[in-house]
Structures are given as structure tokens and as C-alpha cells.
Amino acid sequence: METAVLLRSSNKLIFNPRHYSPHNFFRLLSSSSISSSSLTPLNPHRSINPLTSRSLPRRRKLIPPSATSSSSSPSFHFNKHHFSTLSPHAIATPYSLDASTVPDEVAAKYGFEKVSGEFIGECKSKAVLFKHKKTGAEVMSVSNDDENKVFGIVFRTPPKDSTGIPHILEHSVLCGSRKYPLKEPFVELLKGSLHTFLNAFTYPDRTCYPVASTNTKDFYNLVDVYLDAVFFPKCVEDYQTFQQEGWHFELNDPSEEISYKGVVFNEMKGVYSQPDNILGRAAQQALFPDNTYGVDSGGDPKVIPKLTFEQFKEFHGKYYHPSNARIWFYGDDDPSERLRILSEYLDMFDASSAPNESRVEQQKLFSEPVRIIEKYPAGDGGDLKKKHMICLNWLLADKPLDLETELTLGFLDHLMLGTPASPLRKILLESGLGDAIVGGGIEDELLQPQFSIGLKGVFEEDIQKVEELVMSTLKKLKEEGFETEAVEASMNTIEFSLRENNTGSFPRGLSLMLRSISKWIYDMNPFEPLKYEKPLMALKARIAEEGSKAVFSPLIEKFILNNPHCVTVEMQPDPEKASHDEAAEREILEKVKASMTEEDLAELARATQELRLKQETPDPPEALRSVPSLILRDIPKEPIHVPTEVGDINGVKVLKHDLFTNDVLYAEIVFNMRSLKQELLPLVPLFCQSLLEMGTKDLTFVQLNQLIGRKTGGISVYPFTSSVRGREDPCSHIVVRGKAMAGRVEDLFNLVNCVLQEVRFTDQQRFKQFVSQSKARMENRLRGSGHGIAAARMDAKLNVAGWISEQMGGVSYLEFLKALEKRVDQDWAGVSSSLEEIRISLLSKNGCLINMTADGKNLTNSEKYVSKFLDLLPSKSSVEAAAWNAQLSPGNEAIVIPTQVNYVGKAANIYDTGYKLHGSAYVISKYISNTWLWDRVRVSGGAYGGFCDFDTHSGVFSFLSYRDPNLLKTLDVYDGSGAFLRELEMDNDTLTKAIIGTIGDVDSYQLADAKGYSSLLRYLLGITEEERQKRREEILSTSLKDFKEFGEVIEAVKDKGVSVVVASPEDVDAANKERSNYFDVKKAL
């Protein structure tokens, strides 16, 4: 797991019942790139958890027109609502229990006994806990009317050291099994199923294998592949899989140097290059010196090479056993069938003692606080003095807390840190002592809860001041309590979102599973975490009776102020660290080589060769056919229909989507950005943040924030920019998104109006904080999502829309922010008037468009408020487009950062070659990613990921890699893609799978708000229903000939493409030596 628990969503009770960011088998690279940042709010308070990030291929652009997409459904600022308007009964609909009952004799026939069962009103589900009699395996069988079915199997896998066994095993079991004897059944499922979710995660103490699909046949196919994978994987007999996913020595020729390779090895090198991750891991390990959390289940790159194949096999034998498993089923399928499928696997085992051995020991509380200092790799550019990080961490209890206390602590966490107006967050940021918050507040997903808070971007001499400020603020909060408005706003926020249960494209059933498992895994009741109603009511009653201070102050005192189990972690920037680590690794490898005889070296070169050959040899067709797949007849011929009515209110276009939304209205108010002067564009993200966080003449920003919290489900503001196919001019807008219960729509539009028209850009100090926070966030993104930075940079060299996005979220933006920091001090009046100029240029009825999603009655009722809102907008006679003509200079570029892994990109515009968009391009680019690039960049190259992306709006086709040990070699792989396609042979089964997998992306599962939002984007980008139908038909009729022809088209990338890499200085130097100054070098950190 990514021990850095620090990057998760702040309002965890809400979107993200799970706050850990565990290691994923493969990272869904959405929402990390620049172009998707133009779709999501640029000011989320913490970066996005890979789990909550959208389960669609990386970027909006990749998604065919029919989806355009749930990846674009931005996470809301905050979900808030006044609880008094929202009774649980208003939302619950009855669910028939009869259909979901497994008769006892059926359960017995399959070897199960029913332990307990109940109807859970909060998720409108019948849940039954079964026990497999022979092995003791436990099964939660949850039945309801949700078509997005979820299965998951979870093992308790606490490691004893930092060799990364659980993580490497998580990767390896997906590399072939008894019934599915091919290299990677997982990849076949990625290619050819309709899954709505498919991945695997390693936590510090457990490993989860979840899948989801709306198609029942597809769902059971996925379940079977996963069950076979975990219980009967080939990897325990196949040393080469262990080498590939874990680690091995690579030696291409006895005369060359030996290197380490391995997918997990490189993934973890990437993790260990990120300061926030280093901090999180150091804190966790110091908080838990005596139990399993004191080591890294993900693997420390320095320790991973100590792992032996014997240990690896033994770990699987012991822990991947039914007796040590917890299994989850959820959705509208037949619950008896679930038990039948499971019995086929579980019956093959006898009970084992694993549950005793896998139990997580409790960490005893310290009697004294602890302080540790860690170094992290920093660049030598910039001011190293203001690069320290400081974080205070507490272990809150020596055993798990009861749910009511946990819920109360969750509220306390939201009150202290959940919004920009929350006091602890606000005071720390306003102190000017640091750039951004670190530490994620309350963390309650492990056995014992923790609390962490601190700052980064701190001067060394200010470290103590930060510590004192944290303590004095906590003391003050204990003594004075919280404002009533703040308590009410937090309460509503949490309640709105528990009830709305909007998990984005993350399946609802998976979110519930992770919530349940967080207690179940410790042998506690799996039903309890699903039931929030009673403890919530109890908490509300207590606050009403005793006052919030009486509820929260004792918690702050007991768990934090009087708690000696505190670990203070100080992080120091070290410009030498990255090269020292490199040198230390090289020294070990040199010693290894020196200790080898000539025969040994020849043998190693032979083994390296053999492994590569195996990796690059395609599976035989029989093996591929073993993975079950749908047939084309199972696939609907028409795209998913979103009802859309285009109307007009007061001369403004209004799009209405009549969909069931549980009485919530979702609205987008869109303004045209085309009239904005080019030089103002980089200020737009900060303009958006200022609207929500600066306050008006009558309201401080805290009051405004609380008002939004009490009356609506949240408001967010962000820019959206894209190329439009067939047009020179880009589509560029600012989007204001809001949601509210039907009875609060008037409040919602009033508040949007207030935010747009009344907010004053006068608070210099707050604006300065926004700049520092954005800078810290960009630096983080550069290290963690370098592929997104590289992609944006290439786009900016190839088209205007890309240039704009890069100005608002790429390396150019980081440079802009650095300069702006000074300008705010020297010329605040100028900055402030620029912000005002943006508002004047945007706010106009002429350039406005409204999009609303709700049921018909609520849509109609909302119109009068829309009309009133529009009346208040200024009108302009005409909106003139400003001259936007900038692009970055076209050369190849290397962005140098202190890192141990690289991000490698290459791209070109294929429309320039005369290529006309055809639906087959979606099938083909997905296929290249899942075969050629997966095999060469990941499997044999050792990178964590490699993929391609086709922006069908601009025509830019790009290749990208993620946490990549290579650089020029990866570019060579990209250049080979055209030839790969031209020489491709494939049978019908393979082609069908590729088509079905693409349809799975196109038809990705969306909740109502995402459907309405996708429809809006299609409208803005000029994609008609006819075009969607046409593309779908083209996808469905894709032929091998299309692949071969496309091979010619993408030769343009090889021949004329531009390359941008985000990489370490050593690798860039080496590349420039080898290929005579191929890259212009730019230092970014």
C-alpha cells in the first residue's frame, strides 16, 4: 500500500469511505493528466485517490463520443445539505426481500450455513452473512436492485518485512492460473470484457481483488477468472512471473552492467521518489514499531531484492486460503448462484490455521512522544530553505474504537479540516508558515485509528512554530468549541453525501464493500459499518442536547492533547539523495557482478534473454480462448440514450435531462471563455478558487462557505478547454457546477449568483495562499503524474487548446505561479484588477448555457429560479473572441526532476496526415495499449505502465509511459507501433474481444449526474446522436484491415512526432549523449 496516507480526500466519510491509497495492480491513469484537469476542479483540497479517480481510460479524449464521460464528472467541492429537509424515509424505496433470499436447503446443498442476515435501510439491501462449513470462509451476500454488480475476495496478508511480498503476490496471481493458463488473464479481461471495475489492491494488512459489471454473464466470467487466479495461480510454480512482477537481475550482454528490473520494483521506486509518500510511510512505521504496520507491504526498493521465491510461495500457501478469506457479492443477480459458484472452489480446500497466523497484533501505546527526521530527494534548483515538511501524528487508541466514537471523530475531522473554512486548516494556511497541508487528519481504516496534520514548504527555522501552532490551535478548539454554523454545515455536508451516495464511476457496491471490510477484516461485525443511521441520529441528538463543545472537546483532549503516543516527523530536502540512492544501487550491482564467474554471467544473460523471449511471445490461441468472453450479439447496437431537451429561457440555451436523481437537482452554468485576453488565461484557475474562497462585501469567506454548506450539496467552479474536430478555434468555457435538494434550488441559484457577482477580489493574503498551495500541488503532480505533465506539454506544442490547458496546469503554469508569487507582493492592485477583468469578460448572458439533470417535475419547478438568475446577469451586445494563437515551440524536451523513474511521451497530430476519424481508432488504440505497449513497456521494459491515447477532437495521438526505468528504449517501442499493427495477425475471437472491450469503455457505467454532464460536453463539442450511432457501428464492424491501415497513419508519430519526457538528470544526460542532444533540457524542480 502506498503508506503515504496523506493524499486522500479530506471529507472521507463522504466520497471515499476508504482513505487509504493502496497499491493498485494497474493504475487507472485518469484524472491525473492535464487535459482531465481541465475537466475537474483545479482546486480540490487534496489530490485524487487512485481509487476514486475515474475507472475509465486515462483521459477524456480517449473516450469515444458516446461516453465523454464519467471521467469528466468532477468531484464536487463539498456535498452539503441542511439535514432537516432530508429524512431518510424520503429516499428509501422498498425492496422486495423474497427474490433475494437463499433457502436454507440451497445454502446447505452448496456447503454453507447462514450466520445472520438483515435488511439494511441505508443501502436498501438485504444482506446475509454465510459461512462455508468446511473451510470457514465467510461470504457477505448483498442483494438489491443495483445493476452494477460487485464481487470481491479479500485475504488478510500482514507482512513481516518490507520485501513487498503481499504486493508482488497481488500482481503475480493475475498472471495466469490453472483454468486460464495464459500469461495475463487480467489483461485479457481488460481487453475484452464489459467490466465497470477491474483491479486489485494491497493494503498494509490485506489484499483485495474486486470486479464489477452490469452484465450478468460478463460478471460471472470475471468472478471465475478472479477465483481461479487467487486460489490456483501459476506464479507459485513459475519463477519467471516472480522475476517479472517482483524483481530480477537483468543483463543483456556479459560486457554490460547488471540492473534491477521488475514491475513492483519500479512502481515502488516511483512511490519512494515522492516526498508526501515518504512522509506518510515514515509516520506510519514510527507509529507502529511493534506490529505489521511497522514495515511496508508495498515493498521498499532497497529491501525488495532480498525476497526469495521460496518465501513468496510460502506466503501464498499460507494466506491465500479460503479459511483466511472474506468474500463479497453485491447487486441484482441471483444470490443462490453466488453460492454455487463459490462452492466449486471452496470445497476443494480443508480448514487451515491461517486465520490465527494472519491476525494483526495491536500496537501498545507509548508513554513518551517520538521525533524522527527523514530526508527526501529534492532538486537543487529553487529555494531549498523553504522546502522542509513537518507533520504531527498520533495513534489514537490501543484497540479499535466503537463505531459511534469513530463516527464522532469523523465529524470532528471534517469540522477541523474538511473545508477551506475549517479552523485548523484555515489557521495553518493563513499563518504563512507553509505552502500546503500535509497529513490526512483522521485515518480509521487500519486496526487502530490515527490522526496526522502538518505543513510542507516550511523554512527550517519555522518548524517549531508550526508544531506550536498545531498544538495551540487544537487547545483553542478544545476550549472554545466550534461555531454553530460550522457544526451545522459539517453535519449537512456529511449527511447529504451519505444519502446521495454518489460514488462517481466507482461502483457503489465496491464502496460499501471497502467500508464493511474495514471492520470485518478484524473479525468485527461486517454489517455495522453499513449502518450509519442510528449512530448519526444519536450523535445529532447529543449535539442538540449537550452542545457541540461537550461532544467534541473531550475527544480532542483524550485522543490528541493528552495522548503521549505522538510521532513528529520532520522531512528535510536533500538534493543529493536521488543520486546517492542511485549510486548505492549501482555499487551493489557492481559487487554482484564482480562476485560472478564468467559462466554465471553467461547464464544470467541467457536467463535475461529467455525471460524476454517468454514475455514477448504471444499466448497460443487455445490459451487465449480459455478466458470467457461475451459475443457481439450480447452487445446493444445503440449507444446509451441520455434524454436531452434543448430549450430556451430568457434567450439563453437550457439543456434539460429528465433522469431519476432521488430529488437532487444537478446544474451546470457554463460561460464562454473565448473573449478572455490570452495573457489572462493562466490566472483562470486562481480566479475560480477566489470565487469560492474570497468572500463578499457582506460575507466573510468562512460565512459564504458555511452558507453553501448549509443550503446546497456543493458548488465548484473550473475551466474546461478542448479542441473541436474540424475547427481551428478551441472550445473554452468556465463551468460552475452545483447541486441541491429540490426544495433548495432557489438557494442554489442565489448562491451561484452571489459567488459570480458579489465576491470581491481584495484579500491579498488569501490570494497569496492560493498561489502557494497551487504551486505545492503542481510540484506534487510533476513528481507523481509526470506522464500527465508530459502529455500536456506535447499538446501545447501541437494545438491551441493544449496550449491553454498547459498554461493552467502544466510546467508553464508552475512557472507562472512562481512569478505570480512575487507579483502579488509588488503589484497586488494589478493582480486584483486582472481578476476583475476576467469576471467582466466572462459574465454575460450572451455566452451563457445552462445544463440541468433531475426528474421532469423538478426540472420544471427549477425554471423560474433559472430565469431569475439569468435576469441578474449582465448582457453584452456581442461577445468577441480574443486572438488566441499561441503554441509552445515544437522541439523535443526533457523536464528534469529529482526522481528515480521516468515518464516518457511522444505525440503527433494524425489529422494533419489527412486521416479522417473512424470508430475503429478507439478499438485500435485500446488494443495497442493492452498488447504492444503493455508487453514491451511494462512487462519486459519494467515500467509500471505504458499506453497510448487518441484525442479525437484535436487529432493528437500520443504515447506515454509511467514510472519507467527506461527512456530512449521506450521511444523505440513507440516507434515500432506502426510496424506492429501492419504485421498484426489476429483471429476473430481476439478481434471480437477487442471490440467488446471498447464498447465496455464507451458504455461505461454512469450515475444520473454523470450522464447529464456527459451530454453537456457532447453538446459543447458538437457531437450529435447521429455521430454517436455512426461511431458505434464503426466500432462494431472494425476489421483487421483497419488495424493495418492505422499502422500507416501512426507512422506520423514516429516520423514527425514531438517527444517530451519527465525524467532524472542522469537518464536525460545519458540520452543526450547517445542521441546527440535529442532533448532540450528544462529544469522544473
Ligand SMILES: [Zn+2]
Ligand atoms: Zn502495484
